[in-house]
Amino acid sequence: AQSVAQPEDQVNVAEGNPLTVKCTYSVSGNPYLFWYVQYPNRGLQFLLKYITGDNLVKGSYGFEAEFNKSQTSFHLKKPSALVSDSALYFCAVRDPRRYIPTFGRGTSLIVHP
Amino acid sequence: GAGVSQSPSNKVTEKGKDVELRCDPISGHTALYWYRQRLGQGLEFLIYFQGNSAPDKSGLPSDRFSAERTGESVSTLTIQRTQQEDSAVYLCASSSPGPRTDTQYFGPGTRLTVL
Numbered sequence A: 001a002q003s004v005a006q007p008e009d010q011v012n013v014a015e016g017n018p019l020t021v022k023c024t025y026s027v028s029g030n031p032y033l034f035w036y037v038q039y040p041n042r043g044l045q046f047l048l049k050y051i052t053g054d055n056l057v058k059g060s061y062g063f064e065a066e067f068n069k070s071q072t073s074f075h076l077k078k079p080s081a082l083v084s085d086s087a088l089y090f091c092a093v094r095d096p097r098r099y100i101p102t103f104g105r106g107t108s109l110i111v112h113p
Numbered sequence B: 001g002a003g004v005s006q007s008p009s010n011k012v013t014e015k016g017k018d019v020e021l022r023c024d025p026i027s028g029h030t031a032l033y034w035y036r037q038r039l040g041q042g043l044e045f046l047i048y049f050q051g052n053s054a055p056d057k058s059g060l061p062s063d064r065f066s067a068e069r070t071g072e073s074v075s076t077l078t079i080q081r082t083q084q085e086d087s088a089v090y091l092c093a094s095s096s097p098g099p100r101t102d103t104q105y106f107g108p109g110t111r112l113t114v115l
Helices: none
Strands: A003-005 A010-014 A019-021 A024-026 A032-038 A044-050 A056-058 A064-068 A073-078 A087-094 A107-112 B005-007 B010-013 B019-024 B031-037 B043-050 B065-069 B075-079 B088-095 B110-114
Touching (some): A003 A087, A019 A107, A024 A087, A032 A073, A044 A056, A044 A064, A073 A087, B005 B088, B010 B019, B019 B088, B031 B075, B075 B088
Parallel strands (some): A010 A107, B010 B110
Antiparallel strands (some): A003 A024, A019 A073, A032 A044, A032 A087, A056 A064, A064 A073, A087 A107, B005 B019, B031 B043, B031 B088, B065 B075, B088 B110
């Protein structure tokens, strides 16, 4: 079985400050991990993924995420938040033996001016 | 190039009516997924198509839900005898499976409202 948890329903951060959106997962074997962003009334857009290799993954719009196997985490980070980053962020995990990922419940990121 | 498209963008229907939702995947993408997103909730997997293989229907919530896909082209999701709890955004995604290319590309969704 595979599962993912996003422990925070909402994250508030001031513009210019660093942001972190948390994600932990459970899967047998090595995971494929993904972050997607959803802007209001839009579909999900891919941000970044970890498949193998370097634990620090860089993605779109200045976002990055670090795969931590011992803590089974894949937190999303950005050094300096923008108001335009305000959106709903989804973490997803996939067992490489399956083709269906499991998505977290989403975290609403609010960046205050 | 064109992304994933879905139609209609909005659908309002009366309880008990049937509805059909359409998804046009990205050309060349062999995998297609349907998800349901209820207000304030995460994504709920419904069904997965991969090429000409038998679809994975394990996420369909009841026998009122069905989906078809012809080859690697358009897919339709049909909900029969709609209920108010079916109100949600229905998202379609396509991908080209493989460890380096299996990023899912999502359509804008169809917002279904059952009165």
